[in-house]
Amino acid sequence: MALVGIARLASQGELLEAKREVEYFELPSRSILNRTKPNMPFRWTINPYRGCEFGCKYCYARYTHEFMEMAPEEFEDKIYAKTAGAQLLRQELGRTDRRDWIAVGTATDPYQPAERRFGRTRAILEVFARERGRHLSLTTKSDLVARDVDLLREIARANVLAVNLTITTLDEKLARALEPRAPRPELRLQAVRRLSAAGICVGVFPNPVMPGLTDSDTALDRLARTAREAGAMVFGGGALFLQPAAQKVMLPFLAREYPELEKRYRELFAGNAYLGRAYKDRLAVRVGRIRERYGLAAGMIEYRPELWPGEEQGELFPLE
Numbered sequence: 001m002a003l004v005g006i007a008r009l010a011s012q013g014e015l016l017e018a019k020r021e022v023e024y025f026e027l028p029s030r031s032i033l034n035r036t037k038p039n040m041p042f043r044w045t046i047n048p049y050r051g052c053e054f055g056c057k058y059c060y061a062r063y064t065h066e067f068m069e070m071a072p073e074e075f076e077d078k079i080y081a082k083t084a085g086a087q088l089l090r091q092e093l094g095r096t097d098r099r100d101w102i103a104v105g106t107a108t109d110p111y112q113p114a115e116r117r118f119g120r121t122r123a124i125l126e127v128f129a130r131e132r133g134r135h136l137s138l139t140t141k142s143d144l145v146a147r148d149v150d151l152l153r154e155i156a157r158a159n160v161l162a163v164n165l166t167i168t169t170l171d172e173k174l175a176r177a178l179e180p181r182a183p184r185p186e187l188r189l190q191a192v193r194r195l196s197a198a199g200i201c202v203g204v205f206p207n208p209v210m211p212g213l214t215d216s217d218t219a220l221d222r223l224a225r226t227a228r229e230a231g232a233m234v235f236g237g238g239a240l241f242l243q244p245a246a247q248k249v250m251l252p253f254l255a256r257e258y259p260e261l262e263k264r265y266r267e268l269f270a271g272n273a274y275l276g277r278a279y280k281d282r283l284a285v286r287v288g289r290i291r292e293r294y295g296l297a298a299g300m301i302e303y304r305p306e307l308w309p310g311e312e313q314g315e316l317f318p319l320e
């Protein structure tokens, strides 16, 4: 069968590097800014990489490799770095409203191991460092984000910036099982401390909250308290959803590691990628109470840092 669209582009990608079983490729791109559906909290998304080496069992983005005619497992082994992202971004920003939120890292992690070598996320942030009045959020599971603290500070001087660290659990053993190659939760907390000490608005997101694994009141409360102590201002809390591509990895994982949960998950997600309204509503109430307890906000906030000693804070672009 002839490959078309993204599958064809992926098949033509030049091999950048092969390490262990992971291979890195260039992915020629026509565009870097993707418009979201109207009900999303952000208007645009940017994902500098396709595929993610962290290999979280529940990862919803595995389906994106299916578009390239690959198996969901190859999502962690074949990583595509988008070409010319920064150059495209400079061209494409002109068609966006400065008040629109732009979210980096909605489908794949922008600070996965590939970023150490290829720096595609950093190149994109360098574009934003020259912007004014933008609304930018960035989500990651990696402490590598702290490498860019100076650049992020520069962005936050003249734009609204939110950096979110995803921490699903503080239990190291559970985190290792669920997110085998992602940095340990403690390393992610260190990044929260470093960024918040630099005056950057940081959130901690326990998403996806997983029934029977990470959704107890005790675990969520401890996570929120620890996040607050590390300097986080925002605490998320969205429930797990499992599309068919993610189910192909998550359900066999549960069968091996948590057999008592596998049957329950099969029932919960039979014919539907989403958990029921009742569970989601109860979770929202519980997380809301926990947020209140620790003075944490629910989502993106228009946080403008205090002036740093001896520095002028850039003015936000006047909004017409």
Ligand code: SF4
Pocket (backbone or CB within 6 Å): 052, 053, 054, 055, 056, 058, 059, 060, 061, 107, 108, 109, 141, 179, 182
């Ligand atoms: S870090 Fe995010 S994108 Fe990467 S595997 Fe985990 S859930 Fe997927």
